[in-house]
Amino acid sequence: MTPLPDREPAKLAALGATQDVVVARAIAELVHDPARAWGVDTLARTVGVSRATLARRFLEATGAPPMAYRATLRTEHARRLLRETTLSNQQIAHAVGFATVQAFQRAFRRETGATPSAVRAQLRAAHG
Numbered sequence: 001m002t003p004l005p006d007r008e009p010a011k012l013a014a015l016g017a018t019q020d021v022v023v024a025r026a027i028a029e030l031v032h033d034p035a036r037a038w039g040v041d042t043l044a045r046t047v048g049v050s051r052a053t054l055a056r057r058f059l060e061a062t063g064a065p066p067m068a069y070r071a072t073l074r075t076e077h078a079r080r081l082l083r084e085t086t087l088s089n090q091q092i093a094h095a096v097g098f099a100t101v102q103a104f105q106r107a108f109r110r111e112t113g114a115t116p117s118a119v120r121a122q123l124r125a126a127h128g
């Protein structure tokens with residue numbers, strides 16, 4: 001399964017370049033602390049707007065709800081860690097905010113269509 005076009009890494013980076021200051025601050029918070037147990041309410045409070053305002057502005061600016069955007073950010077962060085480190089799946093799960101390696105593996109597979117171990121093997125094979 002390939003990522004949806006609006007959730008590909010290049011598109012995700014472009015979406016992060018929003019002109020909406022509130023959304024940009026929310027994205028910065030998500031990037032800065034990927035392991036935090038973010039919810040829309042917590043994120044909205046952190047950036048100083050209501051839940052409804054954040055949800056509406058986030059969707060307008062990025063085309064995705066805040067927590068779907070967060071899921072993609074976490075997956076891309078995990079991909080980087082799989083590619084650039086020798087951290088175990090458990091260590092990566094913790095780094096990107098999952099309480100268990102099983103929850104991480106399920107979420108990663110849901111987002112990418114592959115397990116973290118399979119992605120790591122593909123990345124290693126591609127980079128020699």
